[in-house]
Amino acid sequence: MNNRTIEFFVGCFVLLGLIAVLYLAIQVGGARFFGSDSYTITARFSSASGVNAGSRVEIAGVRVGTVKQVVLNERFDAIVTIELPNSLELDEDTIASIKTAGLIGDRYINLSPGGGMPMEPGYEIVDTESALDIESLISRFALGGIDEQSD
Secondary structure, rough: OOOOHHHHHHHHHOOOOHHHHHHHHHHHHOOOOOOOOEEEEEEEEEOOOOOOOOOEEOOOEEEEEEEEEEEEEEOOOEEEEEEOOOOOOOEEOOOOEEEEEOOOEEEEEEEEEEOOOEEOOOOEEOOOEOOOHHHHHHHHHOOOOOOOOOO
């Protein structure tokens, strides 16, 4: 083999290696170039404490999506952007709740599907339940803020 042929094959090998590394980087990073197989919706909570970008979204204990973003709107509500697969069709009367995995575990969003009109991408869920604030409940109990009922 002459020098030109060897250089050509080495160049092809290096090029294939770079393409493979680029492909793996895109797959690990989750980037999409040829259209998306998911859509986003938002949910408005009075408190989204403990929910962060990357938190899981579940229906009936099955992970179906992820939280993309949590921001504060002008009325000081937490707006949570949720990414769901296109194959999942929810209804407009879906309820979003913030739940805790275990006693002191991570917070996640649980969706309870309804039975109304289909939800369009970009829809905002307003029927939400914020997480139970254990700290304020304990402090109210410790300071006597909870009234005891007597028979």
